[in-house]
Amino acid sequence: MxxxxxxxxxxxxxxxxxxxxxxxxxxxxxxxxxxxxxxxxxxxxxxxxxxxxxxxxxxxxxxxxxxxxxxxxxxxxxxxxxxxxxxxxxxxxxxxxxxxxxxxxxxxxxxxxxxxxxxxxxxxxxxxxQVIFAKNELLGKSGKPARTFGSYRKAWLEKLQDSDLQPHPSKELFTAERLARLPEAPARPTLAAMGFEEFRQEVPANELPAEALVRNYHLTRNTPGRVDSSTRRSVHLRFGTLSVRELMRQAQALNPKLLAELIWRDYFMMLLWHYPITATESFEPRLRQVPYRNNEAEFTAWCEGRTGYPLVDAGMRELNATGYLPNRARIAAAGFLVKHLLIDWRWGDRYFADKLLDYDMSQNVGNWQWMAGIGVVAAPWFRVYSPQSQLESYDPDYTYVKRWVPEFGTATYPAPIVDHKFARQRAIDTLRAAYRAAAE
Ligand SMILES: Cc1cc2nc3c(=O)[nH]c(=O)nc-3n(C[C@H](O)[C@H](O)[C@H](O)COP(=O)(O)OP(=O)(O)OC[C@H]3O[C@@H](n4cnc5c(N)ncnc54)[C@H](O)[C@@H]3O)c2cc1C
Known part of the structure; x- marks a missing residue:
């Protein structure tokens, strides 16, 4: 047969x-x-x-x-x-x-x-x-991937046809007549036989998010204190337990901001395929020599959520406890590591890779390099967010911080590991020098 x-x-x-x-x-x-x-x-x-x-x-x-x-x-x-x-x-x-x-x-x-x-x-x-447009399907005029998300998104939206988001009839075709029955099918391995322990972390159901959440997404996505601030479907997109087409159709109908975030996902997957070297190296070759400080004690404090900056610490503690952290906390934590502490983005990328339930190489590398200012698409190197201002903007009543850092506001909470103003200037001076050297 x-x-x-x-x-x-x-x-x-x-x-x-x-x-x-x-x-x-x-x-x-x-x-x-x-x-x-x-x-x-x-x-x-x-x-x-x-x-x-x-x-x-x-x-x-x-x-x-x-x-x-x-x-x-x-x-x-x-x-x-x-x-x-x-x-x-x-x-x-x-x-x-x-x-x-x-x-x-x-x-x-x-x-x-x-x-x-x-x-x-x-x-x-x-x-x-797992994406809508892959590989060479959506390149810029130069024949290479666009270097700004804005131009990629515009081209993506222009190219999109209804058929791109239509479901494939796999479930409908999955019938006994089309499946093989093997006389002696081998048993599937158990977790224990593979040497792994059972370890379950909470994940949302693998179904579309509630309509109300999607409608309000642009208003709530930056409030990490709310458990329903975003869709939390990243883990299902990572393992394909949800089809990206069905989530895209919902976003297309209800919320363009959510659709834009999903387009970021397509973009980073395309970028990694084009530039596999970025899995371990900065995209920009001349910026592979940034003199990161790589202080191990400071890195440990960051990993354990003991930097004295509450939004960063809350994020890292949530990550350690649950395998998830909201995008806003990812940005705060990553920015603090690469800018305030001047630690190599790859240390943070590796730590997230070990901990995130939704870890995806293309998304993680793309976002870390963007934060560090050394990616195909990069935030300006001189942008150094203040963790305190971020806290005031995104968690003004400390809901998120109090949930994950119960000792916040007491004498046991550590003092800031580094002064923001000082660290900001140090990051700008270091990166300016690296950019100047790269331009020579
Ligand atoms: C430093 C850093 C590392 C990250 N690492 C990963 C990773 O390993 N895996 C991962 O899936 N996402 C990663 N992200 C992107 C983003 O933070 C998560 O996708 C999002 O927080 C997951 O929560 P959600 O499903 O509720 O997202 P929502 O806000 O509900 O967004 C819906 C979906 O859009 C996509 N999306 C949203 N934001 C982004 C973004 N910034 N970049 C690319 N796609 C996005 C995701 O597929 C997400 O599930 C990272 C972001 C940063 C700043």
Whole structure:
């Protein structure tokens, strides 16, 4: 029996899934699968990782949904090339379908899997699913990605057709006739068998946010004290438990500001695909020599939320406790690290990568480089936000701060780790010198 394999990665859902819909129309019965990739998992600093448990729960849900529909869902713990070598030898595979992934490791991995498939006379098809426009679909007049978000967004909105946001009929096609029933399907690995502990952090339901929240989004998004200040759907977009098209349709109908934020997401994914070097290096080569101070004690104080700046500390404590922090607190924390403390943006990027439930390389790198003023798209290097003014603007009655920093206002709360005025001037002097040297 010839079969088609469908490889889930960042698309852990049956509905509105471009690659899955295409696989189900390939003419061969489909076996969906997931690989717990040791190339990624072995690098995690802890065996107690909420993202791994989240993925595990979704894979088990997909397993149940596939069984109910009359098929087999496979899951493996290993390295993709080894897993596919085994599958391509064991079964008569006509094609491997999947959805595109734009991270540097993923692009390399997929090229290798496509070559392996070809050696076994199978085709490898990757479809666009997690963004609206990918790769070279939306370049500037120079033939390169736009360097300002404003021009990217304008071009994005001009190019958008209704069909770009239409759902793919994967759920409708997911029926017993189109699914393969394997005589001996291997058992899926458990978390314990992979050496991970169960660790669940709270996430919102994987459904569209309430209409009222979306309507008010532009008014509430900068108030971290409100739990419903923003959609909190980033984790679902990260793992594809929600389709970006459905959230975009809702935003398009109800709130242009939310649509603009989602366009940022497309933009950063495109930028990482074009400039994979930015995963670890500043975009601007001449700005790779900024003399960061990299004081380890100050970095530890930042990580633990003990800087003496309440908005920064509240954010870092929320991150440590929940795996989430609101955008405004991300901006305050990141700006403080790279400007006030003059610590390399990569230290902060790494810390967020270890802690954020919604961690996404393209979004994290893009935003950190923007904050540090050294990215493809960058905030002005001389902009050094005052954490105190930010607090007064965004958390004027200290709701957020009191929730996460209960000792705020008492003698036990630390004094500021550095004086704002002094740190601001130091950042400006250092970055001005770096920019001047870069221009020579
Ligand atoms: C230093 C820093 C690091 C960040 N790291 C990540 C990360 O690893 N993963 C991640 O998903 N987001 C990251 N962001 C972007 C943003 O903070 C989060 O997407 C957002 O806070 C998630 O909450 P939400 O879903 O309620 O967002 P909402 O405000 O409800 O926005 C809806 C969606 O729009 C997108 N979006 C919103 N703001 C941004 C933004 N600034 N850039 C790109 N997309 C955006 C997200 O997909 C988000 O889920 C980072 C921002 C900063 C400043």
């Amino acid at each position: 010839k079969i088609t394999l469908f490889w889930h990665r960042r698309d852990l859902r049956l509905h509105d899934n471009a690659g899955l819909a295409a696989a189900l129309q390939s003419g061969y019965p489909v076996v969906p699968l997931f690989i717990y990739d040791r190339e990624i998992l072995d690098l995690l600093p802890s065996r107690r990782d909420a993202r791994v448990t989240f993925i595990y729960d979704q894979v088990e849900r997909l397993g149940q949904e596939t069984a109910q529909a009359g098929g087999n869902f496979l899951a493996f713990y290993g390295r993709p090339l080894g897993v596919f070598e085994q599958l391509l030898t064991q079964y008569e595979v006509a094609a491997i379908y999947t959805n595109e992934d734009y991270e540097p490791y993923a692009a390399e991995r997929d090229t290798a899997v496509a070559a392996l498939a070809q050696r076994h006379s199978a085709t490898f098809q990757a479809l666009k699913d």
